[in-house]
Amino acid sequence: MSSHSSPGSGYWYGPDDRLDPPGAILQALRDYRISEAATRRSTQASMGMGETDLLALRYLLRAEAGGERVGPKDLSRILGITTASTTSLIDRLVASGHVRRDPHPTDRRSLVIVPTVVTDSAVRATLGDLHRRMMAVAEELSVEDARIVIKFLRRMSEAITEPPQR
Template structure:
């Protein structure tokens, strides 16, 4: 953030050149979001895949870590895409070596989608350092700061979702 251009723009400073805290908070959120979007784009580019593909891999890796079995219908529902789009997505990820289709262990008619070990390693390498830096920042917070920030972010999420929360 360039404080000179920020203060002269009047965006998060009031007409009296005093900090406008709510505007400063929203500005900081927008800056964070822009950095996150740029990082995700860079990750997708480095892995040679689109947003939905990367979201699918993250979902599959989380499911694998918890022992959850994921079928094509689960992917469709989670990603909010059609069955046909899901089939194309899985085909792309199989062809690129990121996932395998395997028979469901207890339902012969079903398939499960499993990320490959190489995918787990690639995602950890690509995102691991960024996650470590973000965790280091979060670990610097006191318990009270964490409570305040989590509460604020939950209320902001509710404001975006249009669902008033229970405070």
């Protein structure tokens, strides 16, 4: 049995980085997830909205920046929520002034959901400094180190989404 799979392994018990590098890596990931979740909760509280609302706004802002039009069906699909939940979500975001419903420019029967200028400013004010700090950390990596980190994180994503072996 290797040191990283022993019962005293560092993933849960505070690794000694020199003796248990895999455990130290998993602990660092766990620490990051805890920090990221706390930041997400703080952001949600400061903006007065839930996680799905913020995910919708982030998607809408990114789509708008890319020149894409987003309709309610697109939001339902991207967020993995029902059309009824999407309608409630859009109603909340319209009522709070974060988005507006506009007629689709080429399909009179359809609507597009557009983030307001106020929303773009609020999201930038709330998350801009955080994103700058995170980007500064990423920019410190060499190209080779960045490739290694990207490959590692993608493989970890695959590992946690893979169905359990029976």
